[in-house]
Structures are given as structure tokens and as C-alpha cells.
Amino acid sequence: MNDVANAVMDAAERRMRSGGFNGFSFREIAEDVGVKSSSVHYHFPTKEKLAAAVVRRYTDRLGEAIDEELALGADPYDVLSSSFRKTVHSANRMCPITVLGAGSLDLPEEVGVEVQRFFKMCLDKLTGRGLSENEAAELLATITGAMVVSAALGDLEAFDRATTDLVRNHVSHQASSSAASLGG
Amino acid sequence: MNDVANAVMDAAERRMRSGGFNGFSFREIAEDVGVKSSSVHYHFPTKEKLAAAVVRRYTDRLGEAIDEELALGADPYDVLSSSFRKTVHSANRMCPITVLGAGSLDLPEEVGVEVQRFFKMCLDKLTGRGLSENEAAELLATITGAMVVSAALGDLEAFDRATTDLVRNHVSHQASSSAASLGG
DNA sequence: CATGATCTATCTGTTGGTAGATAGATACGC
DNA sequence: GCGTATCTATCTACCAACAGATAGATCATG
Numbered sequence: 420m421n422d423v424a425n426a427v428m429d430a431a432e433r434r435m436r437s438g439g440f441n442g443f444s445f446r447e448i449a450e451d452v453g454v455k456s457s458s459v460h461y462h463f464p465t466k467e468k469l470a471a472a473v474v475r476r477y478t479d480r481l482g483e484a485i486d487e488e489l490a491l492g493a494d495p496y497d498v499l500s501s502s503f504r505k506t507v508h509s510a511n512r513m514c515p516i517t518v519l520g521a522g523s524l525d526l527p528e529e530v531g532v533e534v535q536r537f538f539k540m541c542l543d544k545l546t547g548r549g550l551s552e553n554e555a556a557e558l559l560a561t562i563t564g565a566m567v568v569s570a571a572l573g574d575l576e577a578f579d580r581a582t583t584d585l586v587r588n589h590v591s592h593q594a595s596s597s598a599a600s601l602g603g
Numbered sequence: 604m605n606d607v608a609n610a611v612m613d614a615a616e617r618r619m620r621s622g623g624f625n626g627f628s629f630r631e632i633a634e635d636v637g638v639k640s641s642s643v644h645y646h647f648p649t650k651e652k653l654a655a656a657v658v659r660r661y662t663d664r665l666g667e668a669i670d671e672e673l674a675l676g677a678d679p680y681d682v683l684s685s686s687f688r689k690t691v692h693s694a695n696r697m698c699p700i701t702v703l704g705a706g707s708l709d710l711p712e713e714v715g716v717e718v719q720r721f722f723k724m725c726l727d728k729l730t731g732r733g734l735s736e737n738e739a740a741e742l743l744a745t746i747t748g749a750m751v752v753s754a755a756l757g758d759l760e761a762f763d764r765a766t767t768d769l770v771r772n773h774v775s776h777q778a779s780s781s782a783a784s785l786g787g
Numbered sequence: 788c789a790t791g792a793t794c795t796a797t798c799t800g801t802t803g804g805t806a807g808a809t810a811g812a813t814a815c816g817c
Numbered sequence: 818g819c820g821t822a823t824c825t826a827t828c829t830a831c832c833a834a835c836a837g838a839t840a841g842a843t844c845a846t847g
Contacts, residue, residue, distance in 0.1 A: 629838085640838090644839080650838095
């Protein structure tokens with residue numbers, strides 16, 4: 420992967436964050452990168468391939484980041500939550516895969532497969548650390564939805580309001596199952 | 604509001620569920636309804652106005668439906684949850700406002716305002732029945748995210764996995780605060 | 788005849804995608 | 818080393834389709 424191909428993926432990812440699959444064009448990306456649109460086509464023959472490549476790279480990167488932090492013994496929920504929190508509070512403000520996922524009912528097949536892979540990866544990281552399928556699904560859903568709601572409200576703190584109690588409950592759940600119930 | 608105007612909003616809402624704001628065109632909607640695209644422009648001069656009108660109608664309808672069920676004394680979480688669950692398990696499979704919300708970073712202003720109104724309405728229904736701001740935010744986020752994740756995975760049951768424990772916890776929370784803790 | 792609603796026809800701009808030329812690098816045979 | 822062919826990456830120029838939007842004609846109804 421050369422410089423231009425990476426720059427194209429960067430630009431596509433940036434634009435996907437706000438508009439999803441229909442939210443960017445070859446010409447816009449070409450302008451972002453500083454080349455002609457035909458050069459974008461040279462590296463990614465179709466829009467579908469480009470979007471799929473962006474999602475795949477995003478999934479791989481997040482997966483690696485999660486693994487690194489999990490290796491340090493961190494709680495799996497904290498890792499996932501703080502990772503998404505970083506996104507929300509950064510200049511990006513939104514996870515591009517969540518945008519694609521929300522509009523996934525008419526996503527090109529190849530892109531849909533990659534989006535599925537992303538969410539399955541997130542669930543696997545949670546269940547792989549002992550959470551039940553329901554717990555994992557609930558945590559992922561809450562974090563995902565918190566991003567959507569806070570973006571829609573234009574209120575970054577909405578993300579924290581939706582997730583702070585979840586942390587508390589999760590921690591107390593750990594405590595009650597590892598050191599017996601404290602009651603209340 | 605005459606027949607055509609309503610049919611246009613129906614078609615727009617249907618297409619928004621899968622593609623968001625960029626996921627439909629005047630020509631597609633005109634074809635759905637059986638008129639020419641200029642007739643769609645007659646009722647809704649711009650795409651922004653059409654989308655805003657659809658969101659406003661959707662918000663009003665859901666708000667009324669929630670009020671009716673709340674008047675019967677139902678638990679506010681159950682009402683919101685089962686309402687969205689109905690959407691997910693219907694042929695529609697997705698809430699159009701959630702799709703717009705996820706891609707809200709580049710939504711036309713008028714549409715963004717209506718999307719905000721939708722989510723604020725949901726939060727108000729919950730806090731108006733005694734839930735704290737954090738509880739309301741968490742419940743709304745979980746339901747919203749559950750829709751996104753289940754749509755992305757193409758797995759309707761993912762919605763239930765993400766929300767069933769939430770019901771249990773919420774119910775036991777009610778129980779413990781109204782009839783003393785049972786422990787565990 | 789005036790109004791509301793629809794039509795035909797058209798405008799301008801953008802879209803994803805393709806064809807073909809060009810320049811520079813790399814590899815190979817002699 | 819030299820000429821030739823291939824490969825890589827970019828460009829210019831173009832295409833058909835579609836986008837949102839507008840102007841003006843038509844037509845029914847009251």
C-alpha cells in the first residue's frame with residue numbers, strides 16, 4: 420500500500436464519518452488527496468471496494484488496539500467504551516462503521532460483509548473475556564447508540580450520560596460475582 | 604394534507620429507513636407514488652423540507668403512541684422498548700430517524716433540528732416518568748444501538764439479546780426501590 | 788374565470804466509471 | 818551498457834445516468 424492509496428482511505432474514512440456510503444464521491448476524495456478522480460479509481464476500481472477496504476482497515480486497527488489494552492489486564496468493557504469515547508470526543512465525533520451500519524439495509528454486499536465483521540469482532544472481544552452473549556450485545560448496543568444519540572443531539576456529554584451508569588453496574592456486577600453480593 | 608402529500612411522505616420515510624437523507628431522490632419517490640417528480644416538488648419544494656416533514660410526522664406519531672400506552676400505566680421503558688422492537692421485527696426493520704441521526708454530522712439544518720426534537724422527545728418521555736437523566740440516556744442509547752447492530756448483522760434476535768437483560772435489570776431496580784431489596 | 792394540482796420539458800451540476808495518452812521506473816536479453 | 822518491453826501511477830477527456838430544481842402549459846373543479 421503506497422502513500423496515495425492510504426491517503427485515499429484516510430479521506431474516505433473521514434467523509435464516511437458524516438455521510439456514510441452515499442456521503443462521499445470519487446471527486447471529493449480526489450480533491451482531498453490532491454489527485455484526479457481517475458487516480459482514485461486506479462487504486463480502488465469501484466466505490467464498493469474502496470468502502471470495504473476502509474472498513475476492513477478500521478476493524479483491524481481497532482481490533483489490534485483492543486488486544487493491546489486487554490493484554491494489560493484492563494476490563495473488556497472499559498477498553499471498548501473508552502475507545503469509542505475517544506472517537507466521540509475527538510474531532511471526528513463519530514465512528515464511520517456505525518454510520519454505515521445504521522444505513523446498512525441498502526449497502527453494497529461487499530461493504531455489508533465488512534461491517535458485519537466489525538460488529539462481530541467487537542462482540543467476540545467481549546465474550547472472549549467471559550461476558551455472556553446478552554451482556555456483550557447490550558454493552559455494544561449501548562455504546563453504539565450513545566454515539567448516535569450524542570451526535571444527533573450535538574451534545575458530547577450525552578455519550579457520557581448514557582454510559583457512566585453502565586460502567587458502575589458492570590463493575591458492581593463483577594464485584595458481586597467475584598466477591599459475593601453486597602446487597603443494594 | 605392531501606393524499607399525494609401523504610403518499611410522498613410515506614415513500615420518503617420508507618426509503619429513508621435504508622438510506623438516510625442521501626438514500627432517496629425525488630424521481631424515486633415520484634415513481635413510488637405514481638406521479639412526476641415535479642409534483643413532489645409542488646408539495647415539498649426542497650429535499651430538506653420533505654425530510655424535515657417526514658421526521659416531524661414520525662416524532663408526533665410515536666409521541667402520541669407512547670402517551671396512549673403510558674396512560675394505561677405501562678412502564679415507560681417497556682413502552683419505548685416494545686415500540687422500537689415492533690419496528691425492528693416489522694418489514695421496515697429500522698427506524699428512519701436513527702439512520703438520519705447516525706449520519707447527522709452533515710445533515711441540512713432543518714432536518715437536524717427535527718432529528719434532535721425526536722431524540723429529546725424520547726428522553727423527555729422517560730425522565731417525565733421518574734427516570735434520571737442518566738437512566739433515560741442509557742435506555743435510549745441501548746435501544747438505538749440495538750437497532751443499528753441488529754440491522755448491521757442482519758440478525759433480528761440481536762436486538763432482543765441486547766435489550767432483554769436491560770428489561771430484567773430495570774424491573775429488578777423498580778422492585779428493589781419500591782419493595783425493598785431481595786438481594787442477588 | 789380562478790385556484791390547486793398535475794403535467795412536459797428543460798436547466799445545471801454531479802455521479803460512478805472508462806479509454807487512452809503519458810511519464811517514469813524496473814527488468815531482461817544481448 | 819544499451820535497447821526494449823513491461824509495469825506503475827498518474828493524467829486529460831469523456832460518457833451516460835441521475836441529481837435537485839424551475840418554468841410554463843394543461844386540466845379539472847368549484
